[in-house]
Amino acid sequence: MLEAGIGGVEIQILYALESGTRENLEYFSPEFFAILKFTGEEIHKRGMTMDLTLGSSWPFGGPFVPFVKSAPVVHPYSIDVRGPVIWNYDFTNRVAGEIVGCIMGRMENSEMIPASIRDISSKLEEKLLFGWPWGTQIRNLEVPEGDYKIVVFLAGQFREHVLMPSRGADGYVIDHNDREAARFFFEQAGTPLVERLGKGTVNSFFCDSLEVFGHNWTGKIYEEFERRRGYSLKPYIYALWGNIQGMTEEIRYDFHKTMSELTIENFFRVMTEWCHEMGSTSRIQAHGTWGDVLEAYGAADIPEGETFSAWDKYSVNTVHRRIASSAGHVYHKKIISNESFTWLRSPRFTETPEQIKIAADSIFVDGMNQIVNHGYTYARREGEGEQLSFYASSHICHTNPWWKYYGKLGRYINRVCDFLQRGEPVSDICIYLPQHDIWAENPLGDIHMCMKLEERLETAVIDRIAQSGYWFDYVNDDVLCRWKEFPYKTLLIMEADRMPEETAESIREFAEAGNLVICTDRLPSKGCGYRRGEDKGRRIADIFRQMTDQGLIHLAENKRDALFMLLEEKVHPDLKVEKGAEDIGYVHRRDGKADIYFVANMSQRDWDTRLSVYGERRAFCILDPMEGKAVCPRDYERTEKGTDIEIHFLQGQSFLLIFDSELPESEKDRNSLVWFDTKELDSKWHLEVPEKNFSCYLEKLEGFEKLEELKYYSGEAVYRTEINMSARDLSADCIILEAEQVGCAAGITVNGLQAGQWIQKPYVLNIKEYLHIGRNEIKICVSNLLINRVLDPAWKVEDYQGTVIDEWPYFTEPLNKERRKRLSNRSEKELIKEPFPSGLIGKAKLRLCHMEECSDNL
Template identity: 25%
Template sequence: MKPRLSLIPLAFFLFLASLSSAQVKKMKSEFLTPNDLYKPGVYWYFMDGNMSAETMTKDLESMKKSGIGNLIFLEVNVGIPRGKVDFLSEQWLQLFAHAEQEARRLGIEVTLGIGPGWTGSGGPWVKGKQSMKHLVSSEVIVSSLDKKKILLPIPKPKAPFFGEGGFIPEFRKEWLEYYEDVAILAFPLPKSEEKINNIDEVALYQRAPYSSGTVTANLQAPSKLNDKSISAITKKSIIDLTGKLNTDGYLNWNPPAGKWKIMRFGSRNNGAITRPAPLPGIGFESDKFDTTALNNHLDAYLGKILNKINPIEKNQIGGLKRLHMDSWEMGAQNWTGTFRQEFTKRRGYDPLRYYPVYSGNIVGSVSESERFLWDLRQTSQELVLEKHAQHVKAYAKKHNLTLSIEPYDMNPTSDLELGSVADVPMAEFWSKGFGFNSTYSVIEATSIAHVMGRTLVPAEAFTAQDNEGWKQYPGSMKNQGDWAFAAGINRFVYHTFQNQFLPDTLKPGATMGPYGVHWDRSQTWWPMVDSYHNYVTRCQYLLQQGRTVADLLYLTPEGSPHVFVPPSSAILGDTIGDRKGYNFDGIAPQQLLAATAGQKKIRFPSGASYEILVLPIYETMTPELLEKIGNLIRQGATVIGNPPLRSPSLTNYPQCDEKIKELVKKIWGNFSVPATLTHRRYGLGTVIWGKPILNAQDKLYPNYNLTTNILRTRGLQEDFSSDSKIRYTHRTSNEWDIYFISNTTPDRITANAKFRSVKGIPELWNPIDGKTKSIRNYKLANNISNILINLDAYESAFIVFSKDNRVDTSQKTVSRDFAMQPLDGRWVVNFDEKWGGPNQVKMDTLSDWSKITIDGIKYYSGIATYHQKFVFNHNHSVRVMIDLGEVRNMAKVRLNGKLIGTLWTAPWQLDLSEFIKKGQNEIEIEVANLWPNRLIGDEQKPYDGITGDAWPEWLLNNQPRKSGRYTFTTSKQYNRDSPLLPSGLLGPVKIVYQIE
């Protein structure tokens, strides 16, 4: 038996090694042309009934050809006259079924929003009783001396967060009519009537978008009111008069001596409607605390759709695969018909006598009232998670679908808690300079995925508004896109591919009003975009392998709403800030419950592990969470943070606060925070605390450098560092490491880079062309690989470490350029006459089209082809490259009639070695610019577009246009004086010879 025992580990080791070898070999093979699963996606928008089977098929076939592999289907109403297909009508259902079947045919995955519009779950089928609700109140003050009957007015609804602008008359009538009585309470009038700060927000009547910059990340903030100076309502003095109200609104009650306040509490709709839904889809948002209401909505909307399409198979390729909850824009909810029972069950006490706190009254004391509000929000969060998100997820699973969630913005829960429900947590980021900053949602979604082991982390990508105006293109998006990859995103879902329901001759065509980067088949450069999509697909393929490496884990405070924002000291830059050398994730308290500790790491079932758990600088924590943290430390975890002072809740109060003190004494040893940073052993682990943790700059967390210095003293070096401005992210498995790196500057750089991996010989995998090569010039020291890296402007690469890698001695190293042959002769350029350009012009020098006085070139938008013949007589064995210099904005190169490739970013070079011939050669360069110049040129001509809410007569009647315009679009974003954009091949173009 002994020999066999000694052989088993060796055999197992060899087996693992063979698996590793096979895995890296497979990845290298698939990296060149990854499976369609790794392709980017689009938001496929339809505009209120403007749709047809023909244009659906054209859109989908265009997506397939260009390298789009998935889409989110949404129908809205934004700035375009209504079409003829009523939302959810039989004709609409047939068209959706057609689109879904075509997507199956083409292998394109479809994700469907769970309600009309881009957010929420509601519609005209949702009535007041099943809508999102507020507990509202009215009040009167009476005296025992008054002898008149007491009339209690019906409480008014709260003003909708987005106003009443979207209300159609019948909807507004229904909103005002829905009302249900809940309770009547009376209490002696306090001597002073101070109110709790910001009650509409802390009692969940509203939650403004965090991206608007008007609300804080963390809602709970200590009140400025002083308990000692407040005349509060005592709980014992509150009399429950529920049931004593007559149907005519008069109260059947005689007040005792003194002045009394009587409050009438009732249930009202919160004013949230589907937005911006097609007209037949406008209606109340369904109750997010009630599965009965949600089921009725799902049956009314998704049930009709699912009954119309073919059955969904678990492993089908293409077609409907997922349901989706987009950014939360439905406002907040604080009531439902069963809320009192749910609250009592979850919090352990009856909330009835705290109802006056909903309107800002102080019951018991300020701190007691704030604890109740914390419990109110916590109960609301639990109901949203269980009765809404988890229920939708179960509904999806029942139909062989998964669920994606964008858990951010007006979300009344903790973002990380809501996102953790999703099969696919999703983020959103806007094009830099063209809208809001929602990059925090990227940090949130990637944190959720890393902690919970979710492979796929998509982002609604490059969203834009108003001033974008077709200015964005793959090259302008490269740097921000690489930021998103380094931040943890591994699928771009471009916002927006607008369904092009107008004739193909009318371009740029239909838009989603002024919103979105224009990512559709009407773009000037769309015939060239597949090259960029190939780059994105290769990146997404590798970034979905293994798991992310991060050293720091930031715990969010308990409670809701909450947005996870890491300390600013942990980020380099602003809107697209990059991670520093020790990466991090955020985690919500409920997620932490799954953690264990061992070997000085915090570990999760997903395989994620972290060196340090960082506690928030926060005064409250529930005993349950503190006990979990203490257990992790005893098991061997390192935790940095000062102890909490009390519980945030009234549950089991005041014993809960005594339990906190007991646990703090056990874990930290005492209650007095030391003046210096202090390490205390507790079990097998360490808790680090002290006054240096308190940091005004970062507010909620200790300074990043203070935290990472602890790692340095342990001998753990940064995961990545460089003497140049390079961003990174790191994926790992047991046998390999993959680093994605990206130059953040517009300049070519040579950098000394350090990687915390010694798992084998490094290779450089180029996502632009899919080629891989060995890295020979590297050194190992102290478990760090030192590599000299050359990157062009905004260039990116993957550095792959594996024991399976071998130095390829057949690969030749390019040492230097030794000669250049300028192509500075005359160019013949062909423009497209359909878009106002001259058929053929001769250019002695390369010029910016917008600087040429000929209107057909000055205002030209589209593709033009440059031709030139040149002689190649070089006798040496050399590598021959073409360098295009400056291009505005994309280029496709052919040599002697053969396609060489498409260029959209630096380095603007292609290898001609296999295609060039001795003697005369002909080069053809197709160049695409952007739409603005033609749109500006057309603004010199009479307007003939949409007026008010009506299409132009010439379009409706299929008549010739008389304006002389070449373009047509549903969103006007330029005028005659708008500045023109540089366009064309600007060069200099040259043939470059390289010695190998």
């Protein structure tokens, strides 16, 4: 890892794939602590850092978590009754779980009438069976005339367990709203680790995404709700599921607002508090929470986003990235990390370094500045059985054939992260998150706030804002009420009907200070919560109406063309891409006197384009972080608005653009390559695969998977050819080695000297300095994808036979189930029928060229 440029590790301890106690140490056993301490010592010897996921798997929980501290899941059970009647009902054996609320109310037109609602919890009686508590019943309840609904809320006995735990680590997930449960978890799962490893050994403790399925309640909700909202929730619990006339959305808002506060205060902040006590920092993925997600991310020392599936493209990832980076910016976190490359391609083992590079760029332009590879799988020694792999990863580790070329990518990622961790982010535009409407509109459930926000704002709209040259942060009420602390000059309010009065007043102050406020579709007109609901709504509507009358708000009739016409008229893009805006994105930071732009082409095509940088007339330089060198623009021009830079992007290429008055004036690239000769290299190649004891001469370059002996081979193939070079040939300014297709990464050696590597298209390399007059050897070592080996019919995952074995887990079915799901190649064989193209494919040539100066007309 260190040799590949990886600076640290995050350890996750997960499910078992084979029997035996040597391979599967008991969670928190003496052997467990011993190997973890040894690992930490070896990491620190190398100057690397160690992060650790607490517990085993996620969400947080384990065998030590008692039922009373686990995550409650409630659901309603309702009965329709027509009065007048004396009503009796036995819930025993009809419902499962503890009744945590019981009300009665009259129904009209499918709505419950507020004045008729009664809390009838006191009518619940314990039912005994031979003196033992057995169930619950209601007796002699007087139901008045009319159609009534009896509603009980049940906290079920079946609660979520941690996902995919290691040996001995199964157990309940904690209640993330309960401070006592959170502290209990950290003291049980974390403090013993620190006592044995030593304070500071763990750099950051990590919290994965909050996938607490079904969790929608907490034992202290009634007490906390009344304390925070000023009235009792008990009579109105039906609104969390059904409709109470004139009150439903206000009650739902107050409930979710309370749950949000409890989660942030009692889990996210408690985790960071405990980490600091242990001499470590907290790294948290907050997506999945129902809470104010910016505040949740902001509670971490290191907010972490996530990227899974095919994200080697340019698009704003609101759900898992941009909200996390926005939180890092508004809560002043230097490091904003990202779980990267999870399932970059499905099925597994088909991802390439090129895809990883572009995916990293898409992460950077969303505002993240630390990459966490997902993932590096524990592996046996060479030849010890099956290929081990982590199911939620891109298998970025030394058992992947192209791993030897990852170092080039690792250096690239380090260079970019180094620049993007400098100074402060720069963004003039902020977008208000309509979280209050989501709380008000959703019934009881484990709301995924980030997903709901993206659905409401719409991906196409957000992408168009970014592609129009506007970099933005998302903001919440906390930020808007402190707007003077931030550099924002434009606020966009989209799809927001509700907001607190304090936020509306702050927006008015923001506009009165000369800043731009744009609303789309409609103006906010509703307050938040039940108490004084109508008064607050009128106040919100009045504030925005007055702002409109005073010309302090611009209303776009829709968030599509109308919004973008208004933005184009009122706001200068920070960095405008003339051609290729759908593929080329940027992020901007300011470090002292220097302004740093990272600009990336996240596509499989070249772009000749102009970058218009608003307000900049200082000297600048352009760095290629992949090659580690400066490049010159084709041309640039100072304009009234700033600087226009003409630049050529190769497919998947990125640059660092730095403006600083202390830099020398940039030179223009006045030269172009003119070919004067081509030497074809598509014949006389010798192919050798030492691992398979195979060699042959090739009549033409085509994928070696077409050879029967190498059809399912994954590894390195060595191609050699020779070519005579004359003095005239070597008079060329450049001699470019070019290959049509490489499957999928290669190292090039010329006359025994390392000349370079290919990890992405175009496959070109200037090799002039390595050539001499006479005979020259060109050797290209190509590593292909792991998928070919996985598709091999000879590669099978065998079940453990029988039902009982002599080693843990003793019963075979749980182990076999995990092996079939996580270790087998079933999904790969279902989705892919033939091995992937491997080796050198198509034409290969040397291009001899001279440099010629271009005319001024570019």
